[in-house]
Amino acid sequence: MRWAILIFFLVFVAVPRTARAQGNPLGPEFRVNTYTTFNQRYPRVAADTTGNFVVVWASRYQDGWFSGVFGQRYASSGTALGAEFAINTYTTADQSNPVAAADGNGNFVVVWWSAAQDGSQSGVFGQRYAGGGSALGGEFRVNTYTTASQIAPEVAANAPGDFVVVWESSYQDGSFTGIFGQRYAASGAPAGPEFRVNTYTTSNQFEPGIASDAAGAFVVVWTSGQDGSNSGVFGQRYATSGAALGPEFRVNTYTTGAQQAPAVASDGAGNFVVVWMSNTQGQFWDVFGQRYAASGVPLGPEFRVNSVTSGDQVDPSIAADSSGNFVIVWGGTGYQIFGQRYASSGAATGLEFRVNTAPYILRHPAVATDALGDFVAVWDSDLQDGSGLGVFGQRYSQIVPVELMHFRVE
Numbered sequence: 350m351r352w353a354i355l356i357f358f359l360v361f362v363a364v365p366r367t368a369r370a371q372g373n374p375l376g377p378e379f380r381v382n383t384y385t386t387f388n389q390r391y392p393r394v395a396a397d398t399t400g401n402f403v404v405v406w407a408s409r410y411q412d413g414w415f416s417g418v419f420g421q422r423y424a425s426s427g428t429a430l431g432a433e434f435a436i437n438t439y440t441t442a443d444q445s446n447p448v449a450a451a452d453g454n455g456n457f458v459v460v461w462w463s464a465a466q467d468g469s470q471s472g473v474f475g476q477r478y479a480g481g482g483s484a485l486g487g488e489f490r491v492n493t494y495t496t497a498s499q500i501a502p503e504v505a506a507n508a509p510g511d512f513v514v515v516w517e518s519s520y521q522d523g524s525f526t527g528i529f530g531q532r533y534a535a536s537g538a539p540a541g542p543e544f545r546v547n548t549y550t551t552s553n554q555f556e557p558g559i560a561s562d563a564a565g566a567f568v569v570v571w572t573s574g575q576d577g578s579n580s581g582v583f584g585q586r587y588a589t590s591g592a593a594l595g596p597e598f599r600v601n602t603y604t605t606g607a608q609q610a611p612a613v614a615s616d617g618a619g620n621f622v623v624v625w626m627s628n629t630q631g632q633f634w635d636v637f638g639q640r641y642a643a644s645g646v647p648l649g650p651e652f653r654v655n656s657v658t659s660g661d662q663v664d665p666s667i668a669a670d671s672s673g674n675f676v677i678v679w680g681g682t683g684y685q686i687f688g689q690r691y692a693s694s695g696a697a698t699g700l701e702f703r704v705n706t707a708p709y710i711l712r713h714p715a716v717a718t719d720a721l722g723d724f725v726a727v728w729d730s731d732l733q734d735g736s737g738l739g740v741f742g743q744r745y746s747q748i749v750p751v752e753l754m755h756f757r758v759e
Contacts, residue, residue: 372702373746381740383433388738390729395449400425400719405447416443438488452510455480460502467495473502493543507565510535515557522550558612562619565589570611579607616673619643624665634661656701666715670722674748684710709733722747
């Protein structure tokens with residue numbers, strides 16, 4: 350009983366209500382892109398175990414053509430490391446929608462889709478980097494199958510630096526679009542051939558997401574029109590060897606209308622959480638989630654993330670620390686960015702909070718966390734940098750307040 354009273358005091362008295370509501374920001378909101386002409390958009394962020402992070406985005410006309418991929422590295426303190434840098438070597442036409450993943454030592458890989466570079470409509474390409482920011486080898490093509498379009502890549506890395514890329518591929522599975530993947534060793538060498546993720550191939554499987562645990566076991570999620578309604582969220586687990594673990598599975602319990610745009614995060618042991626947007630009210634979108642044990646068994650029922658239900662809540666992104674505490678960010682009412690923190694038990698920590706400070710029109714949020722739960726959210730903002738869209742970010746302290754991690758209930 351005395352422990353319960355002490356925890357009550359620490360949570361509701363020692364931690365200021367305003368701090369909990371705002372998610373414990375570290376420093377002010379910051380602009381990521383240095384080059385501000387035209388649009389810088391579609392940001393993604395990856396963090397290593399100690400909190401150093403890299404932000405990547407697509408920039409209009411900066412590389413001399415339509416769209417190119419750029420990045421900026423940061424120390425865990427939030428200090429920029431060097432200047433913003435160009436990532437794609439091939440600059441003809443469009444290179445866009447980059448994603449990134451970092452290993453335990455801070456080495457990272459960036460992947461994106463590129464128009465016409467693989468000899469067809471579009472393909473998936475990547476570039477590896479050392480923790481200090483130097484490129485490791487040259488730009489490389491990820492997809493083996495090059496007919497039509499390969500787009501919408503996602504990437505995840507384990508602690509030693511092995512990584513997996515997944516993407517949408519047109520007509521490759523015998524129907525319209527399917528989900529395919531390629532595993533890589535930390536050296537950048539492919540680990541086995543390209544593989545198909547989805548078992549059900551009718552119509553479209555699209556919008557993939559991926560997460561890896563510390564050892565390299567991974568889970569892939571995607572949207573598919575196979576749950577008997579408009580669209581649903583499905584997943585497939587894999588061992589570190591790349592072998593599928595069990596059959597593909599449906600994530601969403603509620604199947605009426607559309608459930609789509611899934612994202613997934615895993616802790617160090619392989620427990621994972623999937624989030625998605627659901628058109629449950631027939632008018633507005635809400636964000637929902639489902640927790641899983643590493644074995645693939647659901648942990649509790651699916652849950653709604655957003656507490657505010659007026660207006661659309663869309664484009665969720667999720668990150669988990671090594672202990673399984675997690676944070677979800679999304680685009681909410683009034684084109685603002687919101688977040689909600691959770692303990693590894695699935696209990697919400699504090700209140701839903703607004704991420705952005707400046708009241709601009711904001712889109713495409715993304716979030717990453719270090720091993721201890723400090724996290725950074727990024728998004729694109731309209732007109733805030735003085736010209737079109739720009740990329741902005743906000744750093745935060747631990748997902749679960751430190752006061753809660755130092756005590757137990759007996």
